[in-house]
Amino acid sequence: MGRTEQGQERRRVASDLAQAQGGVVSRAQLRAAGIDRFEVRTEIRAGRWRSWGARTVAVTTGDLADEGRLWRAVWETGGSAALDGASALTAAGLTGFEVDRPVVSHPHGHTVASPEDVDVRSVIAREAGELAEGGIPRVRPAIAALRGASWAVSDRQGALLLCMSVQQGITTAEHIAQWLPKVALWKRRTFIARVVADLLDGAKALGEIDFAQACRERGLPEPTRQAVRRTPTGRIYLDVAREEYGLVVEIDGSQHRQGLAVTDDNLRQNEVTLGS
Template sequence: MERSKRRRLAAELAEAADGVASRAWLAAAGITRHDIRYEVDAGRWRLHGRQTVAVHNGTLGTVARRWSVVFETGSAVAAIDGVTALQHAGLKGYLDEVVHVSAVHNHNTDPLPGAAIHKVIRRVTGELVLAGLPRTTPAVAAIRAAHWARTDRQAALILLMTVQQRLTTPHRLAAAQRLVRGRTRRAFIRAVVRDIAFGVQSLGELDFARMCRSRGLPEPSRQVVRQTPGGRIYLDVAWDDHDLVVEIDGAQHRWGVAVTDDNLRQNDITLSGDRVLRVDVIGLRLETDRFLEQVQRGLSRRRAA
């Protein structure tokens, strides 16, 4: 093939992959391994692993690195997954520079620097986005990322951020949780997803009262009504003898204008003479002891005679 034509064709192929192409792509276009070696020896192209060819001599960008991991793992079985798939879909504010990729469990590949290759038992029907970079849908990626996270806190944060940044919906996340199998923290992820999808109903005032009883704290009143200048307010739990109110927030309570509504509500309660402790359902799962210790401290101050 004429050199100029070869370079132009290779550049066109690599344009969709941020400047890289696989040997298989190039071979399908008629560019042989000898052609590749010629361009590499001339310093115009650069190899990155066994299968990835950069049709330039610079460093790889973020998207090119992801493509390279897919090429090196085996493009027929691999897909960007977990946090990396979420970042590719637009996730902001979660730092993880490792490229996470999933492959079916019977596929073997050598370790790759800067990459984490996760074996999955099977693919969930419809989980792959095949247009562009092979990757899993945000709902599936979030569930897998939560299983692969180092801590429960990281797992909960990933699930929350995925929905808060509208990469998927709470109900799609719940559907993915029922389908995707993971090896770690299954019960925790199932509970957090319920919290996100169904709000306070998944934990609720009854469970909070049970937690209080387990620590020897007095039984709170539930669904207490207060009449304030802002109107009638239904409190989650309250101890009237201690001027203490606990508001249990679902995951959606800190989104959008819900913050304003919560602030107005809390101000009305405070001005009526009650002290307010806010407890979010995700935090209560992660920091049960710390939140209940705060409740215990609040109850230690009884109403003045």
């Protein structure tokens, strides 16, 4: 095989490896595939590949895709680093929650790098079964939600991350509750436990948790959440209900102002009122 064919073959191999990794490949993967550092240097100097640190190579020269940034964060940190917090949840499918830098964690005492554009966190230890199987190294969603809430810049941001994780089906309130006593948290454990209790009780959004807190502060009993009503068009779920008083409270989040949601909400309110 001539040099031209060899170059084409290594680019094909590298492209295949990078396809499921956001366009990036680790130097260790390249070595395992028979592509040495001199061949990597050749591709970079030719302007076909781009180096993104000591361990990461992109098979294109543009900016990294979001998925590529996550893989790079794990590789450049090194050791037994894995995505954690909001970044692990993003890798699991969470949308709408932005973080400035990818978040990775590593067990305390392990020697790792600390890239400037990666938020590197030390955890006391990896719990048994903590890491998700397959794909990018990351902790399981329930643990990531708990740690992310603890690392958040505020109580409200932490509560939002927990709510979104459950609301979008990334994890469940039950799974979060199961891991809560096992996972060491940096701070706000009492607050997080209260939010998890609200999620277990049926809260689905931050506004519903705010409502529950307002009830507690005023000495009001806990309402029934996600109460079921049957209407001519089928079953609907009400955010908050006080059955004994015939009182219903609907709590609108931002999703209630998107597309046809306003019309749907108005029609649903008519059905609830007429059926009362």
